[in-house]
Amino acid sequence: MLSYDIVVVGAGGAGMMAALAASEDPDLEVAVLSKIYPTRSHTGAAQGGINAALGNRDPSDSVEKHFRDTVKGSDFLADQDAVEFFTSRMPELIQELDFYGVPFSRDENGRVAQRPFGGASSPRTCYSADKTGHVILHTLYEQCLKRGVKFLHEWFLLSLAVEEGELDGLVALDMRSGAIHPIQAKAAVIATGGFGRIYWNRTTNALNMTGDGTAACFDAGIPLKDPEFVQFHPTGLASSGILMSEACRGEGGHLLNKEGERFMARYAPEKMELGPRDLVSRAIETEIKEGRGFGEGIGAYVQMDLRHLGKEKILERLPQVRALAMHFEGVDIIEEPVPIRPSCHYMMGGIHVVDYKTCRTPIEGILAAGECACISIHGANRLGGNSVADVVLFGKYAGLGAREIAKQRSLPSGKKVKKEADRWIKTFDRMRRKTEGIPVTEIRDKMAETMWNNVGIFRRESEMKEALETVGRLLEDYQDACIGDTSVRYNLAFVHYVEVGNLLKLAKAVALGALHRKESRGSHARADYPKRDDGRFLKHTLIYKKGDDYILQYEPVKITKYRPEERKY
Amino acid sequence: MDTVTLRIKRYDGVKEWYQEYQLPYEKGKTLLYSLTKIREELDPTLTFSAACRHAICGSCAVRVNGNAFLACKTSLDQLLETFETERLTLEPLNNFPVIRDLVVDWEPKLERMKAVRPWLIPSEDGDPSEGFRQSPEDFRKIASPTDCILCGICSSECGQLSLNQEGYLDPFILNKAYRFAVDSRDAAPEEHIRPALEKGLWKCLHCMECVTKCPKEIDLAGENAYLRQASIQMGERDNKGARHAYAFVEDVKSKGRLNEVTLPMKTEGFVSTMNRIPFALRLIRKGKINPLHMPREVEGIEGVRKIYEHAQGVKEP
Numbered sequence: 031m032l033s034y035d036i037v038v039v040g041a042g043g044a045g046m047m048a049a050l051a052a053s054e055d056p057d058l059e060v061a062v063l064s065k066i067y068p069t070r071s072h073t074g075a076a077q078g079g080i081n082a083a084l085g086n087r088d089p090s091d092s093v094e095k096h097f098r099d100t101v102k103g104s105d106f107l108a109d110q111d112a113v114e115f116f117t118s119r120m121p122e123l124i125q126e127l128d129f130y131g132v133p134f135s136r137d138e139n140g141r142v143a144q145r146p147f148g149g150a151s152s153p154r155t156c157y158s159a160d161k162t163g164h165v166i167l168h169t170l171y172e173q174c175l176k177r178g179v180k181f182l183h184e185w186f187l188l189s190l191a192v193e194e195g196e197l198d199g200l201v202a203l204d205m206r207s208g209a210i211h212p213i214q215a216k217a218a219v220i221a222t223g224g225f226g227r228i229y230w231n232r233t234t235n236a237l238n239m240t241g242d243g244t245a246a247c248f249d250a251g252i253p254l255k256d257p258e259f260v261q262f263h264p265t266g267l268a269s270s271g272i273l274m275s276e277a278c279r280g281e282g283g284h285l286l287n288k289e290g291e292r293f294m295a296r297y298a299p300e301k302m303e304l305g306p307r308d309l310v311s312r313a314i315e316t317e318i319k320e321g322r323g324f325g326e327g328i329g330a331y332v333q334m335d336l337r338h339l340g341k342e343k344i345l346e347r348l349p350q351v352r353a354l355a356m357h358f359e360g361v362d363i364i365e366e367p368v369p370i371r372p373s374c375h376y377m378m379g380g381i382h383v384v385d386y387k388t389c390r391t392p393i394e395g396i397l398a399a400g401e402c403a404c405i406s407i408h409g410a411n412r413l414g415g416n417s418v419a420d421v422v423l424f425g426k427y428a429g430l431g432a433r434e435i436a437k438q439r440s441l442p443s444g445k446k447v448k449k450e451a452d453r454w455i456k457t458f459d460r461m462r463r464k465t466e467g468i469p470v471t472e473i474r475d476k477m478a479e480t481m482w483n484n485v486g487i488f489r490r491e492s493e494m495k496e497a498l499e500t501v502g503r504l505l506e507d508y509q510d511a512c513i514g515d516t517s518v519r520y521n522l523a524f525v526h527y528v529e530v531g532n533l534l535k536l537a538k539a540v541a542l543g544a545l546h547r548k549e550s551r552g553s554h555a556r557a558d559y560p561k562r563d564d565g566r567f568l569k570h571t572l573i574y575k576k577g578d579d580y581i582l583q584y585e586p587v588k589i590t591k592y593r594p595e596e597r598k599y
Numbered sequence: 600m601d602t603v604t605l606r607i608k609r610y611d612g613v614k615e616w617y618q619e620y621q622l623p624y625e626k627g628k629t630l631l632y633s634l635t636k637i638r639e640e641l642d643p644t645l646t647f648s649a650a651c652r653h654a655i656c657g658s659c660a661v662r663v664n665g666n667a668f669l670a671c672k673t674s675l676d677q678l679l680e681t682f683e684t685e686r687l688t689l690e691p692l693n694n695f696p697v698i699r700d701l702v703v704d705w706e707p708k709l710e711r712m713k714a715v716r717p718w719l720i721p722s723e724d725g726d727p728s729e730g731f732r733q734s735p736e737d738f739r740k741i742a743s744p745t746d747c748i749l750c751g752i753c754s755s756e757c758g759q760l761s762l763n764q765e766g767y768l769d770p771f772i773l774n775k776a777y778r779f780a781v782d783s784r785d786a787a788p789e790e791h792i793r794p795a796l797e798k799g800l801w802k803c804l805h806c807m808e809c810v811t812k813c814p815k816e817i818d819l820a821g822e823n824a825y826l827r828q829a830s831i832q833m834g835e836r837d838n839k840g841a842r843h844a845y846a847f848v849e850d851v852k853s854k855g856r857l858n859e860v861t862l863p864m865k866t867e868g869f870v871s872t873m874n875r876i877p878f879a880l881r882l883i884r885k886g887k888i889n890p891l892h893m894p895r896e897v898e899g900i901e902g903v904r905k906i907y908e909h910a911q912g913v914k915e916p
Contacts, residue, residue, distance in 0.1 A: 066648075067705055069749050070656040128730030131719030131784065133741045140732035158745075164655055165745050172718040175709075183706055206698055236650040272653045354653055357672050360627075471639045514643035519612045520699040523643045 033214035035436040038062040042071030044400025044425030045221035046170040051429025063182040068171045072236045076163025077275035079155035081415035082120035087144040091152035093118045103149040104409025105552035106594035112386035132169045147414045149306035155415040160350045190250040191447035197395025199447030208518030212451035214444040217432040224377040224401035228537040230478030233374040234273035244402045245532035247381045252391045253572040255404035256379035258543035264310040266373025267359045268331035276414035279303040284335045287322040301599040308411040308553040311372040333367035380404040388431030399428035410552020467512030474530045490557045494545040501538045543571045600624045604686040631670040647701040657748035662690040667755040669814045692755035714794045715776035722786035737783035744778035746815040753809035767799040770809040770819045777822040796830045801840020855897030
């Protein structure tokens with residue numbers, strides 16, 4: 031049986047930072063498995079930047095201000111001890127990335143350049159033009175090559191085996207050979223990203239953002255924390271949902287309705303377009319709902335106007351954004367406003383992390399970092415520029431945490447994981463041979479439709495109940511799914527079957543968490559409970575999965591410094 | 600036009616075949632849209648890679664009628680117009696081992712990339728807790744080369760690589776060498792350049808296909824020229840490529856034109872050139888070269904020399 035001291039699942043920003051931190055100890059055998067090559071990971075899609083209170087552009091900025099902005103942005107649901115830990119360590123992490131070779135844009139003094147971002151009281155978002163995630167991802171990959179990190183390329187996580195509350199191992203499919211392997215490990219760092227694909231095409235997320243690690247943890251008994259908090263990015267391209275970076279608003283872009291009015295004046299008179307994402311998304315949807323958008327129905331949109339920035343600034347600061355608008359919407363932002371509409375962007379919730387310093391979960395040996403994890407530093411709404419920051423910082427601490435565990439634990443028996451692998455081998459075999467049934471894509475599309483219509487930007491009880499029923503039915507249909515591909519070699523149809531199974535489990539948790547949170551907070555906006563209710567809901571949702579049953583619990587929020595107050599921008 | 604036919608090269612690990620799929624024509628769609636439609640509506644066994652859908656992850660490059668494209672950002676209408684057809688042939692990238700259908704194996708390429716030490720060798724001006732200072736001008740030098748998404752289109756298009764998989768590095772690998780060689784934070788540009796030189800840097804055919812096809816419009820040929828110049832500045836003059844370049848420089852300086860008879864001797868040395876005598880005889884027989892031709896100075900040679908004088912005064916390439 032394959033065995034490692036530490037297995038990192040996922041090779042995006044969090045996974046590679048974890049691998050780098052873990053492999054600093056030459057005595058430990060570390061492997062990174064990922065269903066795609068590291069540089070294909072979704073970290074690369076992050077455009078606008080990474081937050082750190084360096085004070086390069088605004089000397090009055092401070093870690094304290096970053097802390098306060100993040101807590102306020104989270105609508106007071108973030109755990110403040112974790113946020114303080116995060117914001118206070120970000121400046122040194124930027125220097126570390128610079129030393130790794132990340133090509134940051136620079137100010138006239140040669141220091142890392144910073145720009146304003148939504149919900150931030152100072153311009154603290156460090157960037158590299160509008161491809162910040164891309165250059166960080168590639169730089170981390172270079173460092174992994176330098177360090178000789180072992181990658182298991184195109185291996186797909188199937189499940190985690192847990193025995194008596196401790197990790198026994200992981201089961202993964204080597205996609206090329208079709209072999210299913212049990213892997214013994216002392217520690218596993220889950221860094222598999224978000225699951226925005228529960229909305230299938232109505233998301234900025236890559237096609238593979240299906241929450242595989244999150245679902246595996248959920249099945250293994252780790253609760254999902256705050257899954258109902260889904261961030262809708264205000265500026266997705268109208269026709270495809272592809273992301274137009276927050277840097278557009280950061281650099282001074284205007285949002286216009288069909289009357290040509292900068293409608294943000296109604297919703298965030300002070301911050302205007304630089305309000306936080308939840309607020310701006312709701313503002314856009316309200317404009318559309320009240321008839322001030324362009325077009326109708328699913329095709330309705332508002333405009334983002336960047337023309338006044340001028341050609342030179344657009345080419346210097348937003349070159350990728352311009353190319354995206356040209357290729358995918360047929361609009362040159364130098365000449366015309368671009369049609370935009372909110373698109374599912376980010377999951378604030380995820381795998382329940384119990385110790386932010388090590389990223390441990392309730393199960394000994396399993397750690398989580400990045401979008402798949404919920405520490406929680408984003409609470410009910412994440413600020414732009416805090417995601418790549420979260421990924422690299424907690425990726426690093428998860429790697430250090432895994433090292434600690436690997437030093438303490440001996441290699442588990444591997445009995446349970448062997449059995450688990452046998453079960454998967456049978457499933458793979460059965461699904462390859464099955465010739466009739468419901469196409470996986472049909473189940474997936476129905477899930478996305480009900481989630482978008484009923485658990486989207488504005489929510490109400492009756493609709494969410496309908497979504498829960500539909501997802502329940504789809505989970506039954508899934509038992510009769512058919513993949514239509516008999517190949518052992520590189521069977522992507524089987525991979526997608528497992529992915530859709532993961533999405534269904536997670537979609538149900540999102541709907542359930544949302545239904546029971548009878549208040550509006552951050553990204554969770556209920557038409558039937560339009561106010562925040564700190565008396566009843568200043569707490570984290572925890573959803574446990576026991577077989578097919580979902581069990582709902584709550585946990586208090588850690589408040590160290592900032593008492594909840596009304597959130598105005 | 601009602602339908603579009605995609606003829607796709609299939610491979611299952613054992614056998615290869617071409618399979619045709621007909622799709623109803625829809626205006627304004629991408630190539631990735633068509634591939635997805637086939638997989639989801641016609642044939643779930645069709646295998647290809649894709650992830651981000653917006654040209655940043657580099658997963659979805661394929662060949663269409665022999666030319667490499669990123670499927671997500673390539674408009675189907677443009678392809679139909681360019682190739683003046685309603686029938687397109689799709690194949691996996693050239694110069695890569697194929698795993699299944701349109702999916703290629705990147706592992707050997709990434710292994711090769713290590714040759715140029717594709718990571719920053721940090722100079723003493725920086726440290727892990729303070730980072731570096733870098734001027735905006737110096738940042739601009741690395742802005743374009745760090746756009747590379749490792750999509751493999753340049754490898755697929757590379758003329759030299761098609762002839763010579765072992766003796767040449769893929770353009771994206773040379774781009775990595777360049778990216779670090781020009782980074783003001785790097786302490787040892789020669790450690791990135793020398794391996795490139797040893798792996799056939801001078802063998803580029805100048806076909807420019809990599810530059811034309813790069814979805815990120817990186818000036819790969821210009822970078823190659825820089826790496827060659829830098830290798831000469833490192834003192835690497837005693838190799839065929841550098842000698843060939845010097846022979847050009849000297850011939851043109853003295854006569855304003857090339858001397859094709861002496862060029863091989865200056866490049867390859869006397870012994871190697873002697874080995875080429877049978878080849879030279881064939882060229883003479885066909886009238887391609889004249890061994891007795893001694894080029895005279897061209898008219899306006901003074902002008903040529905003035906250009907040389909001026910060039911010598913210019914410091915930076």
